[in-house]
Amino acid sequence: MRTSGQGGERQKYALTSDEHETDFWGTAHEAEGLFTPLPDGQGARRVRLAGCRPQGGLLRCVDHAGSRRAVAGNAWLKLLDGAGATMGSYFVNEVTVIDVEPSASGGGLVDLTLALWCENALPGAEHVWDLVRAGRLNRVGMWHELTSRGRRAWLSVALWSREYRRSGRPDADAGQVFTLDGRRIVDGNTFYCAIGEAINGPGGYFGWNLDALDECLSGGWGATAPFTLHWESSSEARARLVERVPDGDGDISLFDLLLKIFEGGGVSVILR
Numbered sequence: 001m002r003t004s005g006q007g008g009e010r011q012k013y014a015l016t017s018d019e020h021e022t023d024f025w026g027t028a029h030e031a032e033g034l035f036t037p038l039p040d041g042q043g044a045r046r047v048r049l050a051g052c053r054p055q056g057g058l059l060r061c062v063d064h065a066g067s068r069r070a071v072a073g074n075a076w077l078k079l080l081d082g083a084g085a086t087m088g089s090y091f092v093n094e095v096t097v098i099d100v101e102p103s104a105s106g107g108g109l110v111d112l113t114l115a116l117w118c119e120n121a122l123p124g125a126e127h128v129w130d131l132v133r134a135g136r137l138n139r140v141g142m143w144h145e146l147t148s149r150g151r152r153a154w155l156s157v158a159l160w161s162r163e164y165r166r167s168g169r170p171d172a173d174a175g176q177v178f179t180l181d182g183r184r185i186v187d188g189n190t191f192y193c194a195i196g197e198a199i200n201g202p203g204g205y206f207g208w209n210l211d212a213l214d215e216c217l218s219g220g221w222g223a224t225a226p227f228t229l230h231w232e233s234s235s236e237a238r239a240r241l242v243e244r245v246p247d248g249d250g251d252i253s254l255f256d257l258l259l260k261i262f263e264g265g266g267v268s269v270i271l272r
Contacts, residue, residue, distance in 0.1 A: 012028070014026070023057050027053060035126040043093070045121075049113075057073065065100050070097040076090070096114060124146070140197055141184075158196055179232060185233075189208075192206070199222045228268045229268070
């Protein structure tokens, strides 16, 4: 899907009903409040769509803001690049119009305040999406200085933007050799940032938990097994990945379980 700019500003978000793809709900310049911590650990958020031109099912709810008839339903909230192409999307539940006011953007646009449920839009992810949108997620190690929460957000964007960023790129052929830099690996999230980068380049995704890593090894995620992984600075990573994780009837260190998953997936790991 591509959308054009309205009101003289770039449209960064679009909404489409999850029931009918043809039921397009409009675009917005900003989605203020989307990438904030969940209140009380729940998925409900209050989001302000600034510079919005509501259409379809969303437009029908605008005149009923704050009432029972203001519930538009479930939708896909899409993130758009500079050309209006979809970079990724979040599923949002129970989209409800709370308030509407004229937008400072002019051009007949409005600022809509919505209540919605969305658990996957993580704090810190907006900055990473902006890097993708601007084509600036293009250097290795850009995740190094992030906080733990920031690295989790980084991984979420790596996942949700994967198809957009790898468009037209097939998996690497079997038998390839990849190099994993272990110097910055201190926990699970840093490992997933590093392995995603090793396989798919800057901002790349290759799992963000153990099950996802195992799934990636089955193919379709940038690499085809069997392949070889040179794990540089592996002794440093081994000393840090000491968290005990379940394995069968017992538990082992995270480092040893990662090696076991790689072996089961047809990956030859050379520790360096």
